[in-house]
Amino acid sequence: MKSGSVILAKIQQADGRLKARPTIVLNTMSPFSDLLVCAIISKLRHKCPGFDEMIDLEDDDYVHSGLKVASLIRLGMIATIPKSIVLGKLGQISESRLQRLRKKLSFRIKLEQETSY
Numbered sequence: 001m002k003s004g005s006v007i008l009a010k011i012q013q014a015d016g017r018l019k020a021r022p023t024i025v026l027n028t029m030s031p032f033s034d035l036l037v038c039a040i041i042s043k044l045r046h047k048c049p050g051f052d053e054m055i056d057l058e059d060d061d062y063v064h065s066g067l068k069v070a071s072l073i074r075l076g077m078i079a080t081i082p083k084s085i086v087l088g089k090l091g092q093i094s095e096s097r098l099q100r101l102r103k104k105l106s107f108r109i110k111l112e113q114e115t116s117y
Helices: 095-115
Strands: 005-012 018-029 034-041 053-055 071-081 086-092
Touching: 005 034, 005 071, 018 071, 018 095, 053 095, 071 095
Parallel strands: none
Antiparallel strands: 005 018, 005 086, 018 034, 034 071, 053 071
């Protein structure tokens, strides 16, 4: 799976259960080529302003994403998963969206690090 792929994978939820949901591959992690992913949900009301990102029907990359409805990319719901639990590939997001998501996540991590000292 390459970065930017929209995949279906079972990831752990806040209550500990595993749930099959669409996710976006943000990066491949060494040394075992595990996938760093973030969840995609359809409950738009859970948006964290300035962090999460909508993927809407009018977006250029929506058609190629493989999603069935307007969705919310939850950067706060990240996981590292082995490729073996990927249930399938749904589509792909644009390179520009992938870079924007990585930048937001990186900025948030850096900000949290700076404010924790």
